[in-house]
Amino acid sequence: MDNAIARVKDFLEAHRTTAEQFLSEFLAIPSVSADPQHRPDMKRAAEWVAQFFSQMGLAAELIQSPTGHPVVYAETPHCEGMPTVLIYGHYDVQPAEDPTLWQTPPFEPTIRGGAIYARGASDDKGQVLTHLLSVGAWYQVTKSWPLNFKFVIEGEEEVGSSVLEKFLDEQADRLACDCIVISDGNQFGPDQPAITYGLRGIAYFELRVKGPHRDLHSGSFGGTVTNPATALTRMLGQFMTQDGRVAIPGFYDDVLPLSNEERRRLRELPFDEPAFWASLGVETAWGEPGYTVLERRWARPTFEVCGLWGGYQGDGAKTVIPANAGAKISFRLVPHQDPDRIREALLSYLAQICPPGVQYEVIDLHASPAVLTSLDSPYIKAAENAVKMAFSRSPVFTREGGSIPIVSRFQQRLGADVLLLGWGQDDDNTHAPNEKFSLADFHRGTLASAYLWEFIRQIGKATDS
Numbered sequence: 133m134d135n136a137i138a139r140v141k142d143f144l145e146a147h148r149t150t151a152e153q154f155l156s157e158f159l160a161i162p163s164v165s166a167d168p169q170h171r172p173d174m175k176r177a178a179e180w181v182a183q184f185f186s187q188m189g190l191a192a193e194l195i196q197s198p199t200g201h202p203v204v205y206a207e208t209p210h211c212e213g214m215p216t217v218l219i220y221g222h223y224d225v226q227p228a229e230d231p232t233l234w235q236t237p238p239f240e241p242t243i244r245g246g247a248i249y250a251r252g253a254s255d256d257k258g259q260v261l262t263h264l265l266s267v268g269a270w271y272q273v274t275k276s277w278p279l280n281f282k283f284v285i286e287g288e289e290e291v292g293s294s295v296l297e298k299f300l301d302e303q304a305d306r307l308a309c310d311c312i313v314i315s316d317g318n319q320f321g322p323d324q325p326a327i328t329y330g331l332r333g334i335a336y337f338e339l340r341v342k343g344p345h346r347d348l349h350s351g352s353f354g355g356t357v358t359n360p361a362t363a364l365t366r367m368l369g370q371f372m373t374q375d376g377r378v379a380i381p382g383f384y385d386d387v388l389p390l391s392n393e394e395r396r397r398l399r400e401l402p403f404d405e406p407a408f409w410a411s412l413g414v415e416t417a418w419g420e421p422g423y424t425v426l427e428r429r430w431a432r433p434t435f436e437v438c439g440l441w442g443g444y445q446g447d448g449a450k451t452v453i454p455a456n457a458g459a460k461i462s463f464r465l466v467p468h469q470d471p472d473r474i475r476e477a478l479l480s481y482l483a484q485i486c487p488p489g490v491q492y493e494v495i496d497l498h499a500s501p502a503v504l505t506s507l508d509s510p511y512i513k514a515a516e517n518a519v520k521m522a523f524s525r526s527p528v529f530t531r532e533g534g535s536i537p538i539v540s541r542f543q544q545r546l547g548a549d550v551l552l553l554g555w556g557q558d559d560d561n562t563h564a565p566n567e568k569f570s571l572a573d574f575h576r577g578t579l580a581s582a583y584l585w586e587f588i589r590q591i592g593k594a595t596d597s
C-alpha cells in the first residue's frame with residue numbers, strides 16, 4: 133500500500149471533470165438556510181450530501197429537529213489503532229439577494245476565467261467537497277479507509293447551528309476524535325496557502341444606564357442630576373488606557389503570551405502596513421503598545437464600543453437630559469481567557485467606576501472562548517506537508533481575529549486539535565454577489581486533503597511503534 137497516495141493522486145487527476153460535475157450539481161441547489169421558502173431545497177441539499185456518502189459506501193444519517201435544518205452525519209467503520217478525523221463543513225448558503233447584481237444566476241453554476249461562479253462556491257460547498265472527494269478517492273483506489281473519519285455537514289452555519297449545538301450537547305461522545313478538519317475560509321493570498329491555527333474568542337454585552345425616570349429639560353435640571361449619557365461615556369472612557377491597553381483590572385491575567393517563534397513567523401508574513409492603513413482610509417496606526425498590527429489583530433485581546441446611543445438623535449438641537457443611555461460593547465479574547473472571568477472582571481469594574489445617581493444593567497449577548505492549536509501539534513505538521521505537496525508551496529501560519537463560535541464549541545467539547553485549512557481567496561465574494569471559487573484551488577485543495585490523510589496515517593504508525 134506504500135504507493136497508495138501516488139495512485140490516489142493519479143485517480144484525482146483522472147477524475148477532475150467528474151469532481152467539477154459534482155460541484156456544479158451541489159451548487160445548483162439553492163440551499164438558503166435563512167429563507168423559509170427554501171426549506172424544500174435545504175432538504176434536497178441534505179439528501180444530496182447523504183446520497184454522496186452512500187455512493188462512497190457510507191450510510192449517512194440525517195440528524196433532524198422540528199424547526200432547524202438537518203445535520204448530515206456519516207462515519208467510516210471504526211478501525212482500532214487508527215487516528216480519527218472529524219471533517220466539518222456546511223451545505224447551507226447565504227441568500228443570493230438581488231439577482232440583477234449577478235453576472236450569471238446564483239444557482240446556475242458557470243465557469244469563467246478558471247473559476248466557478250455560484251452562491252456557495254467558496255462558502256462552503258466547494259471547500260467541503262474537497263474532503264469528501266479525497267476520502268472517496270482513497271477508498272476507490274485502496275478499497276479501504278486510510279483513517280477513521282466522522283463527517284459532520286450541517287445546514288445552519290449561516291443561521292446559528294441550532295441542530296448541531298444540540299447534537300454536540302447530547303452526543304459528544306459519538307463525535308470523539310483526534311483532529312478536526314475545517315475548510316471554510318481563505319488562503320493568505322493568491323498562490324499563498326495558509327494554515328490558520330488560532331481564532332480569537334469574544335465576550336459581547338449590552339450596557340444600559342438609567343437615570344431619572346423621564347427625560348429632563350437640560351436648562352431647568354442641568355447641573356442637578358447625573359446625566360446617563362455623560363455617565364456612560366465617562367465609564368466607557370475608563371475601559372482603556374490612553375495608549376491602547378484595556379484598563380479593567382485582571383483583564384490580562386490569563387492571556388497566553390505569543391511565543392518568540394510565533395512572533396518571528398508573524399513578522400515574516402508579507403504584510404504591507406502603509407497599504408493596510410490606506411485601504412482603511414485612516415492615517416495612523418493605533419493599538420496596544422509593543423505589538424505589531426498582525427499581533428494586535430490576531431493574538432491580543434481588545435475592547436471595542438460597537439454601538440452607542442442616548443438622548444436626542446434627530447435634526448437640529450433639543451435641550452434634553454436623557455433618562456437612558458446604552459452601548460454595545462465587545463471584548464475579543466485570546467487563548468486561556470475565560471469569557472466568564474472577563475464578565476466578572478467587567479462587573480466588578482463597573483461597580484467601582486459607575487458615578488452616583490445612575491444605575492446600570494449588563495446584558496449578556498454572546499460569548500465564546502478563543503481557539504488555538506499548538507504549532508507543535510503533529511496534525512499541524514501533517515497539514516503543512518500536505519499543503520506543500522499539493523500547492524508546491526509551503527503554507528504560512530496565520531491566526532484569525534474573528535471568532536467562529538462552532539469551532540470553539542468543537543474544541544471545548546471534543547478536546548481535539550483543530551486544523552483550519554481555507555482554500556478560498558479574499559476576493560471570492562462570499563456573502564456578496566458573484567461568489568466564486570477557483571477551480572485550481574478546488575483541485576489543489578482536494579489533493580492537499582488526500583495528502584493530509586496520508587501524513588496523518590504516518591503519525592498513527594509512528595505512535596504505534
Ligand SMILES: [Zn+2]
Pocket residue numbers: 222255256289316
Ligand atoms: Zn462558511
